[in-house]
Amino acid sequence: METKPGVLNSSQVTEGVARAPHRSLFYAMGYTPEDLKKPIIGIVNGFNEIVPGHVHLRDLAQAAKMGVAAAGGTPVEFPVIGICDGISMNHDGMKYPLASRELIADSIETMVMAHKFDGLVLIGNCDKTVPGMLMAACRLNIPAVYVSGGPMLTGRHDGEKADLVRGLFEAVGQYAAGTIGAEELEAMELSACPSCGSCAGLFTANSMNCLAEALGIGLPGNGAIPAPYGQRKALAKLAGQRVVALSQNGVRPRDIMTLNAFRNAITLDMAIGGSSNTVLHLLAIAHEADVPLQLETFDEISKSVPNICKLSPSGSHRLFDLYEAGGISAVLKQLADQGLLELGEKTVTGKTLGENISRAFVRNAEVIRPLNAPYAHEGGIAVLRGNLAPDGAVVKQSAVAKEMLSHSGPARVFDGEEEAFDAIMDGKINKGDVLIIRYEGPKGGPGMREMLSPTAAISGMGLDKDVALITDGRFSGGTRGASIGHVSPEASEGGPIALVHEGDIIEIDIPGRRLNVRISDAELAKRHELWQQPAPKVTGKSYLARYAAQVTSASSGAVFKVIK
Incomplete structure (x- = not known):
């Protein structure tokens, strides 16, 4: 996908006499000749109507397109699939979410290689969409910014905080044990998930959305700004502006997601106690970036980084509490002040990680504890x-x-x-x-x-x-x-x-x-x-049969075998 400095990838479909038919197809959709002279930015939209974390992504895509246009680019939206792990849980549908990660990456590669975009705004949220999008960004290595849909607001039941897991899924066991009745179970169903967004605890989706900030591929605020907030749309708009700047400056995902950036992300992961699935996904993203990340690195870092956050399911706090306490930037600042991060790493803001978090501070020391008074002296994993x-x-x-x-x-x-x-x-x-x-x-x-x-x-x-x-x-x-x-x-x-x-x-x-x-x-x-x-x-013609034939061990990120 590499092109010469100053040359747009899209010139392969927009410039020269031989590309007259290509330009005509753009004009058929309402683009103008002036549009085709600008960087053409793909807006990869994970919107669908089956995933609570994705049902509002149309609004974020519109905001991103406004940002691209304002910065002098031409936005072009296209979709990508996404699965709700909660709805696919506990039946044979759960065989598909991890497998969908490779489909997401492959489909983005297919669209970009076929149409020669100059950059990408990747808009996802839930579990496998985030790593799938970041895998594609590293594989293609064209300028990209990842924007999450943000966490849902915290549910409440009988005056207590609740979410899908420390609420509904555990309530199934309570019902089986006879400690709650059918009426209370139904009341919890109606109150645990009060808004759009990724489920309110530090589950896989929110873990990965937070780690995107430390990797440098997501803007500050990506992890914790609530899904319904106007700040979330503003973040998407800024992402559109930034990807045009990155395309003009030639800054690419592999310039940002280096080994040190992955180490920063793992350090954050250990501090906040993220999902164990982050191990699978960071290994897979690093694989696409040709970064030599090893399983042992997670344990090495875990032994030296305290766990300073206790979010659901580990504790009673939710992502909204983390947002109000200062967000991921405040956590990173705590870690940076103790010398646990590589602060010189590039990010999509155009600044270093250290510059991004320089003004952050903790607003609630119970949600984000100081490193000398952690919840645990080792990391979460x-x-x-x-x-x-x-x-x-x-x-x-x-x-x-x-x-x-x-x-x-x-x-x-x-x-x-x-x-x-x-x-x-x-x-x-x-x-x-x-x-x-x-x-x-x-x-x-x-x-x-x-x-x-x-x-x-x-x-x-x-x-x-x-x-x-x-x-x-x-x-x-x-x-x-x-x-x-x-x-x-x-x-x-x-x-x-x-x-x-x-x-x-x-x-x-x-x-x-x-x-x-x-x-x-x-x-x-x-x-x-x-x-x-x-x-x-699984046998026959299904995707799962092909997946089973190609996938490798969990210890290597469950990526596909490399074809030599």
Whole structure:
């Protein structure tokens, strides 16, 4: 996609005698000859009417187009898909969200390469849209600014804060346990999600939207400005202006999203206690940027960065509280003042990260604590290894009860989410058990489903301080408790998680970063010899069948195999 300095990519479709037919097609849509002499900026709009975080994105696209036009560019809007993880949860639809990340990146690549845009404003919000868009930006390496749709306002029930997870999903478990009735459950349904926007806690969508600021590809305010606020439209307008400037100055995503920028993003992630899915997505984005980011980097940084925010599901604060406390810029300023960030990194503002946050300050020291009085002395995420996860497993340690940081218990083995969820709801899981949900990895699932329904049911039934869950699938950013995911190698590849038997003792040591099954190497080898790979769950012509054939391990970001 590289062009000579000062030459617009769009000149390939707008200049010269041979491009007369191309220009005529532009004129058919109402563009003028003057429009075609300006930078042509793609407005990538994730709008749809099935995702609460995306239902308002038309307004942001209009604002971005105004910004592009005001800065001397020609805005051209096109759509991209987006999935609501909440609606696709706990049925076979959950096989698709992670797989949609690659579709989103590929579709943006297809539109840009076919039509030769000079820059992009990427407007998304929910879980896989953000990484898919950033992957495309790095792959294409044309000037780009990412704008999120912003978090929804905080719900309330009986005078208490509520959201989709610490509200509805956990209420399902409460209902099963008989602690609430049908009328209260219905009342919670009507009040937990009061506005458009990504779900109100620090779940995957909001985690990634926050990290975009530290990566430098999102403007300050991208992570926390509420979706319904006018500031959100102003941010989109500014993004349109900035991408024209970036196209004129030749500043590209790979100039911004460097290894140091990724380290800044991971540092922020550990400080705020973001979703464990950020590990998958940052690895995938770095892969597209040709940045040598490794799984070990997350744990290295986690050990040196305190957790200074406790947002839902880990605590009672929501994104709106973070916004009022000073937003992500205030968190970054806290980290910068202790020398934990690389402040000289370029950003889409045209300034360095340090310049962006120089005037930020914390307005509420309970929402954003000082580093010398953190919620925890280590970061939000830990990477575990052992004979159950030789290539690593990921846990959101900031959301784990102290009682479960170290735990041993008998394995309760389930070859799929539905079987495990039914056992939980039927009261068949006992205190001390360690649930193993396997054959749910990127390839085996396929699609590496999120296990929010089982973990929320466990929490709702009051077992989150007594029961652990381990899977080669993954967890929603809304998950809390001793929930260990991304176990690699996955079961369908013959990883040790496929060899666990009912009743085997599982040893979890999060402070020691260990995850083991208490059997000998010889016994593991014997079981592996007897193991038979199961038939694929999906075959035929579907996208999922093709996805399963191409996807790699969670430990490498679940990206597609590189074609050599």
